[in-house]
Amino acid sequence: EEELEPTLNELLEQTSLKWIFVGGKGGVGKTTTSCSIAVELARRRQKVLILSTDPAHNLSDAFTQKFTNQPTKVNGFENLFAMEIDSSYQEAFEFRLKQDEGWAKALPELLSAFPGI
Numbered sequence: 001e002e003e004l005e006p007t008l009n010e011l012l013e014q015t016s017l018k019w020i021f022v023g024g025k026g027g028v029g030k031t032t033t034s035c036s037i038a039v040e041l042a043r044r045r046q047k048v049l050i051l052s053t054d055p056a057h058n059l060s061d062a063f064t065q066k067f068t069n070q071p072t073k074v075n076g077f078e079n080l081f082a083m084e085i086d087s088s089y090q091e092a093f094e095f096r097l098k099q100d101e102g103w104a105k106a107l108p109e110l111l112s113a114f115p116g117i
Contacts, residue, residue, distance in 0.1 A: 012040050031058040042080040051083040059084050 011020070020041075022034040031052070038050040049071055052059045059082050060067050063074050071081040 008037075011037070012044060015045075030054075031062050035059070035062045038080060038082075039077075042077055045079070047079045047081070049081045049083065051085060053085050055086070057084045 011017070020034075020037060022030050022037070024030050031054075034050060034052075038048050042048045050059065057067070063082065065072075065075050065082075067082045067084040069083060069085050071083050074080040074082050
């Protein structure tokens with residue numbers, strides 16, 4: 001298994017990563033960090049999707065553009081898309097996953113996205 005160096009450049013250069021999660025307490029720069037990573041990845045990859053489940057919808061503020069629960073092209077980019085998922089959509093999605101046993105299907109792919117798991 002490949003050992004990853006703990007650098008931003010190493011993160012951006014990894015072609016095997018499908019998912020990157022940015023988390024933390026309020027006010028620590030999650031939106032700024034995730035938007036910066038998404039912009040840099042858009043320079044290196046064919047397509048990039050950044051999504052937020054934050055009810056405050058900070059991606060719209062960061063990119064000065066309105067986003068919804070559908071992937072929308074970010075102004076000024078051909079390959080960067082953004083989504084802001086609202087809670088009603090999340091609840092419907094979670095209900096569907098429970099009905100379709102979707103977690104059983106989605107969980108292995110999600111876990112494989114984390115190195116070492």
